[in-house]
Amino acid sequence: MDPTPLYLEPRLDEPLASLVESAEFLHTLTxxxxxxxxILLPDQAAANVERFRAVFRRHSLSGEICLAHKAxxxxxxxxxxxxxGAGIDVASLGELQHALGAGxxxxxxxxxxxxxxxxxxxAARTGAVVHLDGxxxxxxxxxxxxxxxxxxxxxxxxxxxxxxAGVRVRSRRSRFGVPAAGLDRLIDALDRHRDAVDPIxxxxxxxxxxxxxxxxxxxxxxxxxxxxxxxxxxxxxxxxGGGFGTGYLADAAQWERYTTELRRAVLGxxxxxTWGGHGYGLRAEGGTLRGALGLYPAxxxxxxxxxxxxxxxxxxxxLGRGLGALLLDSLGDLRIAPGRALLDQCGLTLAAVxxxxxxxxxxxxxxxxxxxxxxxxxxxxxxxxxxxVPRAPAADPAPAAVYLTGSLCLESDLITRRLVHLPRLPRxxxxxxxxxxxxxxxxxxxxxxxxxxxxxxxxxxxxxxxxQWCLDxxxxxxxxxxxxxx
Amino acid sequence: xxxxxxxxxxxxxxxxxxxPEVHGLRNIDLYAKLEMLxxxxxxxxxxxxxxxxxxxxxxxxxxxxxxxxxxxxxxKALAVIAGMHGLRFKxxxxxxxxxxxxxxxxxxxxxxxELPGQTECLDPGLADDPLxxxxxxxxxxxxxxxxxxxxxxxxxxxxxxxxxGPEIIADLDGRAPDWFVACVGTAGSSTGVARVLRAHDPxxxxxxxxxxxxxxxxxxxxxxxxxxxxxxxPAAYDAxxxxxxxxxxxxxxxxxxxxxxxxGPTGGAAYTGxxxxxxxxxxTLTERATxxxxxxxxxxxxxxxxxxxxxxxxxxxxxxxxxxASVSAAEAESAAALDPAAAREWIARRRPTVxxxxxxxxxxxxxxxxxxxIVDEVFGELVRGGLPxxxxxxxxxxxxxxxQSARYAALLARMGHExxxxxxxxxxxxxxxxxxxxxx
Numbered sequence: 001m002d003p004t005p006l007y008l009e010p011r012l013d014e015p016l017a018s019l020v021e022s023a024e025f026l027h028t029l030t031x032x033x034x035x036x037x038x039i040l041l042p043d044q045a046a047a048n049v050e051r052f053r054a055v056f057r058r059h060s061l062s063g064e065i066c067l068a069h070k071a072x073x074x075x076x077x078x079x080x081x082x083x084x085g086a087g088i089d090v091a092s093l094g095e096l097q098h099a100l101g102a103g104x105x106x107x108x109x110x111x112x113x114x115x116x117x118x119x120x121x122x123a124a125r126t127g128a129v130v131h132l133d134g135x136x137x138x139x140x141x142x143x144x145x146x147x148x149x150x151x152x153x154x155x156x157x158x159x160x161x162x163x164x165a166g167v168r169v170r171s172r173r174s175r176f177g178v179p180a181a182g183l184d185r186l187i188d189a190l191d192r193h194r195d196a197v198d199p200i201x202x203x204x205x206x207x208x209x210x211x212x213x214x215x216x217x218x219x220x221x222x223x224x225x226x227x228x229x230x231x232x233x234x235x236x237x238x239x240x241g242g243g244f245g246t247g248y249l250a251d252a253a254q255w256e257r258y259t260t261e262l263r264r265a266v267l268g269x270x271x272x273x274t275w276g277g278h279g280y281g282l283r284a285e286g287g288t289l290r291g292a293l294g295l296y297p298a299x300x301x302x303x304x305x306x307x308x309x310x311x312x313x314x315x316x317x318x319l320g321r322g323l324g325a326l327l328l329d330s331l332g333d334l335r336i337a338p339g340r341a342l343l344d345q346c347g348l349t350l351a352a353v354x355x356x357x358x359x360x361x362x363x364x365x366x367x368x369x370x371x372x373x374x375x376x377x378x379x380x381x382x383x384x385x386x387x388x389v390p391r392a393p394a395a396d397p398a399p400a401a402v403y404l405t406g407s408l409c410l411e412s413d414l415i416t417r418r419l420v421h422l423p424r425l426p427r428x429x430x431x432x433x434x435x436x437x438x439x440x441x442x443x444x445x446x447x448x449x450x451x452x453x454x455x456x457x458x459x460x461x462x463x464x465x466x467x468q469w470c471l472d473x474x475x476x477x478x479x480x481x482x483x484x485x486x
Numbered sequence: 487x488x489x490x491x492x493x494x495x496x497x498x499x500x501x502x503x504x505x506p507e508v509h510g511l512r513n514i515d516l517y518a519k520l521e522m523l524x525x526x527x528x529x530x531x532x533x534x535x536x537x538x539x540x541x542x543x544x545x546x547x548x549x550x551x552x553x554x555x556x557x558x559x560x561x562k563a564l565a566v567i568a569g570m571h572g573l574r575f576k577x578x579x580x581x582x583x584x585x586x587x588x589x590x591x592x593x594x595x596x597x598x599x600e601l602p603g604q605t606e607c608l609d610p611g612l613a614d615d616p617l618x619x620x621x622x623x624x625x626x627x628x629x630x631x632x633x634x635x636x637x638x639x640x641x642x643x644x645x646x647x648x649x650x651g652p653e654i655i656a657d658l659d660g661r662a663p664d665w666f667v668a669c670v671g672t673a674g675s676s677t678g679v680a681r682v683l684r685a686h687d688p689x690x691x692x693x694x695x696x697x698x699x700x701x702x703x704x705x706x707x708x709x710x711x712x713x714x715x716x717x718x719x720p721a722a723y724d725a726x727x728x729x730x731x732x733x734x735x736x737x738x739x740x741x742x743x744x745x746x747x748x749x750g751p752t753g754g755a756a757y758t759g760x761x762x763x764x765x766x767x768x769x770t771l772t773e774r775a776t777x778x779x780x781x782x783x784x785x786x787x788x789x790x791x792x793x794x795x796x797x798x799x800x801x802x803x804x805x806x807x808x809x810x811a812s813v814s815a816a817e818a819e820s821a822a823a824l825d826p827a828a829a830r831e832w833i834a835r836r837r838p839t840v841x842x843x844x845x846x847x848x849x850x851x852x853x854x855x856x857x858x859x860i861v862d863e864v865f866g867e868l869v870r871g872g873l874p875x876x877x878x879x880x881x882x883x884x885x886x887x888x889x890q891s892a893r894y895a896a897l898l899a900r901m902g903h904e905x906x907x908x909x910x911x912x913x914x915x916x917x918x919x920x921x922x923x924x925x926x
Binding site for chain 1: 709
């Protein structure tokens with residue numbers, strides 16, 4: 001084994017850091033509720049809304065901060081945010097019903113993604129804003145509004161394929177949105193359906209970390225806003241969605257070192273770092289690396305509210321002024337819909353150690369009482385070490401490098417394909433805490449395969465130094481964490 | 487020297503000794519190979535010309551476009567070469583982060599395509615590195631292109647094995663230097679030169695410089711990125727050192743201010759990396775040794791890059807008492823302001839000049855009737871250079887929310903303007919109060 005451990009320690013802010021340290025509390029919870037177990041910190045989500053709001057204030061902008069619901073199925077988080085000034089962005093009928101049931105009124109809901117008539121009907125009925133991804137969707141919505149006597153529906157047409165002057169900035173093909181080149185046809189259609197829909201602004205959907213691409217799209221939305229205004233509409237908002245990102249790792253140097261060593265391993269220059277020599281998308285061809293590293297950039301110098309701040313300060317490529325200033329000049333509101341970034345530091349996933357086995361190959365394999373799909377980090381390309389939460393203090397903890405496997409009767413059920421370095425070898429009965437899973441990495445892809453139960457969810461908060469908890473679906477944001485008031 | 491074509495002026499660059507009092511090495515003579523003096527401005531002129539030359543006639547016959555994955559100097563050289571031969575040139579890149587270079591390429595007639603950034607949500611369908619993606623796309627383009635393929639093309643290395651390397655030996659009176667230090671981008675120059683020097687004297691030590699992973703130095707790859715380069719062979723180097731952005735700028739400043747060499751950041755990084763490596767061995771030497779590093783290109787295109795990292799190098803603007811930045815929060819708060827209703831009444835009565843400080847784009851869309859548009863940055867300049875109205879002229883300043891206008895109103899009052907108001911709540915407040923706005 002390589003003598004220097006390749007740690008990827010999680011970034012833990014308060015109160016998540018204290019929660020991970022609360023071994024007795026966490027063991028009590030898993031003893032009662034089983035492994036795996038998801039823990040949520042709803043108050044942290046509210047604090048994150050405030051951090052984004054501060055960026056709005058810095059740019060003198062008003063507008064909406066919406067949670068991208070798809071990032072979590074937690075009722076506690078959604079209900080907690082319903083008690084703030086935030087909105088919510090729902091991508092299905094089920095999410096819309098959940099948001100309404102959690103206390104969001106229609107005016108604070110945005111319906112997005114592929115939409116069926118039933119989804120559109122309920123959205124329009126309850127007064128939600130509807131993202132429009134195409135002319136057909138617009139026709140369908142207008143027809144529903146007229147046929148069923150629904151209120152005139154506020155819409156945000158989503159645009160894509162923005163043209164740039166000089167340098168051609170390519171963006172990945174998006175499944176969502178109307179090509180910006182077809183803006184006139186879109187406005188014609190909105191004009192035809194003026195009685196049924198009210199375009200309150202424009203939007204884009206871009207899956208990229210590139211500020212340049214976003215700046216181009218942002219500017220394209222401002223130009224489209226102006227075009228709508230010229231045709232007699234009164235649009236107010238630009239919706240830039242999310243994609244601000246989260247930093248999962250505490251230490252940039254660890255991430256840099258790990259990714260370099262991974263490349264060396266793929267090139268065969270060091271011992272493998274992964275199960276079966278998996279390359280996370282990289283491969284060696286004649287001594288040269290090919291392929292793309294299919295990993296989330298887990299250490300990000302710029303993420304969340306800071307990323308938004310930088311985007312707003314960015315100069316628009318054509319109009320030559322800061323994007324935030326341009327939006328403000330245009331008397332526009334900003335709408336954002338972060339998922340991951342709004343759920344940063346909002347939860348963790350616990351899994352109990354079922355077995356620790358030393359194999360003949362020399363590898364140590366730690367089997368967890370959880371399936372790989374219960375811990376979505378790997379599926380989303382996020383590499384981060386779990387924290388060992390010991391059942392009892394060890395006399396002499398020894399560092400270890402282990403593979404983490406799941407509980408399914410299936411070869412591929414690996415919690416992660418990489419060799420995980422830990423400061424202490426886990427023992428059966430210990431817990432592994434996977435931090436910062438609340439956004440996308442908790443229940444996004446969890447299954448009940450092989451009759452294994454899904455993880456229970458609990459919401460916690462700290463009150464006078466003591467952790468209080470309740471089941472996620474018993475949580476309501478009325479000053480106590482579920483249960484009976486003390 | 488008379489040439490028939492500018493391409494004949496490629497190569498034969500000077501080797502210039504760096505004064506010992508600059509680098510402080512006692513036993514080593516350090517020389518800079520000034521590749522920046524190639525006609526299109528960089529070391530890449532050699533590779534670009536060597537890669538393109540044998541295929542130009544054929545490309546002309548086919549009407550092919552020259553294509554390269556380049557963010558800078560190779561693109562620049564190829565753009566010139568393509569233009570000279572009546573060919574189109576397209577640069578595809580995901581690394582073009584120096585705006586001046588972008589503009590220069592556009593001026594040279596290049597077409598630039600920027601590849602999309604990394605996805606925020608992991609998409610396993612996106613399995614290709616940029617190089618592979620471009621290769622695949624070019625295959626789809628058929629034979630309408632001439633892809634110079636600098637990261638894999640052996641003629642890149644060869645340009646330096648035939649030119650740069652032998653020139654260094656010739657200028658050192660037939661001896662190879664004891665050390666050769668070069669930044670690694672395509673690995674063409676470092677590998678090509680190293681090959682020749684080693685063949686001449688197996689004892690030469692070759693140091694490759696790569697960027698630290700969190701640093702961006704134009705033209706240098708980081709330790710991971712070089713592994714995607716076909717020409718890169720770790721065995722070609724005795725050592726690979728990392729250099730930082732600070733190293734690059736520091737070296738650039740030393741070369742510029744003390745050696746008269748107007749190098750860019752890559753040359754600066756090579757200087758700093760070379761001196762650091764050599765300082766460690768200087769005291770152990772018993773006889774004189776020589777070392778050579780490459781100055782890849784010139785500094786003029788990187789002023790923005792340097793300013794971002796070291797703004798203090800550009801000095802500070804002379805203190806001007808009348809800037810909007812000098813207005814305190816308290817001053818701004820106590821500036822004379824009118825709410826929309828009062829402003830409407832005052833406009834009707836006094837007919838002031840209404841100055842809208844927003845961008846022309848927003849002004850065209852909606853503004854107060856009769857107002858004039860001077861965007862805040864320009865207004866700030868006018869405050870210093872001379873305003874287009876006198877001190878007794880009544881003025882109403884308007885911005886989106888009334889913050890910027892309050893600062894300017896305070897500033898103008900301080901400068902003796904008698905009747906200046908800020909529109910409280912700005913144009914947004916005006917709109918929300920139901921006051922009329924007009925479009926152009």
